Amino acid sequence: MKSHSTRFWLQRVLLLMLVLLFSGSQQSFIVADAAPPINAHASAKARQLLAYLTNVPDDMLISGQHDYLEAPDEQNNKLQQISGQYAGLHGYEFGGLANQSRTALREQRQRVVNSAIQWSRDGGIVAITFHQALPGKPKTWKNVQAKITQAEFNRYVTPGTPQYKQLIADLDEAALSLKTLRDADVPVLWRPYHEMNGNWFWWGNKQNYAKLWDLMYDRFVHVHHLDNLLWVWSPNAPNAYSTPYSLSFPGINRVDVLAADIYNNDYRSSYYTELLKLAQGKPMGIGESDILPSAKVLQNQPAWAYAMTWGKELSATNSQAAIRHFMNQNNIITRDLLHESLR
Numbered sequence: 001m002k003s004h005s006t007r008f009w010l011q012r013v014l015l016l017m018l019v020l021l022f023s024g025s026q027q028s029f030i031v032a033d034a035a036p037p038i039n040a041h042a043s044a045k046a047r048q049l050l051a052y053l054t055n056v057p058d059d060m061l062i063s064g065q066h067d068y069l070e071a072p073d074e075q076n077n078k079l080q081q082i083s084g085q086y087a088g089l090h091g092y093e094f095g096g097l098a099n100q101s102r103t104a105l106r107e108q109r110q111r112v113v114n115s116a117i118q119w120s121r122d123g124g125i126v127a128i129t130f131h132q133a134l135p136g137k138p139k140t141w142k143n144v145q146a147k148i149t150q151a152e153f154n155r156y157v158t159p160g161t162p163q164y165k166q167l168i169a170d171l172d173e174a175a176l177s178l179k180t181l182r183d184a185d186v187p188v189l190w191r192p193y194h195e196m197n198g199n200w201f202w203w204g205n206k207q208n209y210a211k212l213w214d215l216m217y218d219r220f221v222h223v224h225h226l227d228n229l230l231w232v233w234s235p236n237a238p239n240a241y242s243t244p245y246s247l248s249f250p251g252i253n254r255v256d257v258l259a260a261d262i263y264n265n266d267y268r269s270s271y272y273t274e275l276l277k278l279a280q281g282k283p284m285g286i287g288e289s290d291i292l293p294s295a296k297v298l299q300n301q302p303a304w305a306y307a308m309t310w311g312k313e314l315s316a317t318n319s320q321a322a323i324r325h326f327m328n329q330n331n332i333i334t335r336d337l338l339h340e341s342l343r
Helices: 004-022 024-028 044-054 074-083 102-121 150-156 162-183 209-223 269-279 295-300 320-327 335-341
Strands: 061-066 089-093 125-130 188-192 229-233 257-262 284-289 304-309
Touching: 044 229, 044 304, 061 074, 061 125, 061 284, 074 320, 089 102, 089 304, 102 125, 102 162, 125 162, 150 162, 162 188, 162 209, 188 209, 209 229, 257 269, 269 284
Parallel strands: 061 089, 061 304, 089 125, 125 188, 188 229, 229 257, 257 284, 284 304
Antiparallel strands: none
């Protein structure tokens, strides 16, 4: 392990890079290689965030921690208590999974929004996942995992059908809460309809999945003007339970960030190289994981910009010693490091 002095100077160099990136002087060289957001009207802060993610140095990784809808700070605070560091990226949930009423869900989302606003003000990156229950059904985990046929799915993405109207109603309800983040000028890594290349969610393994993705995008961008969102397409790693990335890819012009969900320490190189080819230079992340990636993984797969540990998996699959070691490595970007760069 490098000395504290070495860590200090490595961090100072990174801070200088970040200050340049978020100042007006960066446009001549750092942002030149960053693709613009897919939304031509994306907010200035969303553009800055995308540029930063694109330019995270290959030997650095933004740490990330997910929290659940009902307790939007619990696991992230636990990470800080164990390691002394907050993650650079805080992941939140927007989907109702406990049969909430419309009022209760709106109140829970408001608590998520309040936390996310404060997190952003403190210098952190906000990500939101959306486990959407099958529209028109009670908001339960069972209905997120509802089994529907291709023909049934088609009705949800066909304008004018009752199922389509139910879908739009759900999207409009979620947009109300996202507008509060927009109005607070909080950029969000928006991660909907993830793991679409598996068969465990109602949107999974559908031939026309891209229609659902495009439908949400068009509704959120052109109707609700949620210009603070960066669109994260997050398939499962193409393992024995999932199809290849390319079969459900909406297209390079419809995604800002590509992220693979990787569990059971299965960080094989093929998952990385296949996504790298698909990304065409756009930023990549580990959208969900349980076991923290090792130093060897990060050395061999340097293009990951961030890695987000999923909820309680933080301590269920990682020892406290492993968590402390991971979060205090020289190449891990914590919230404090991000915050200093934005002063």
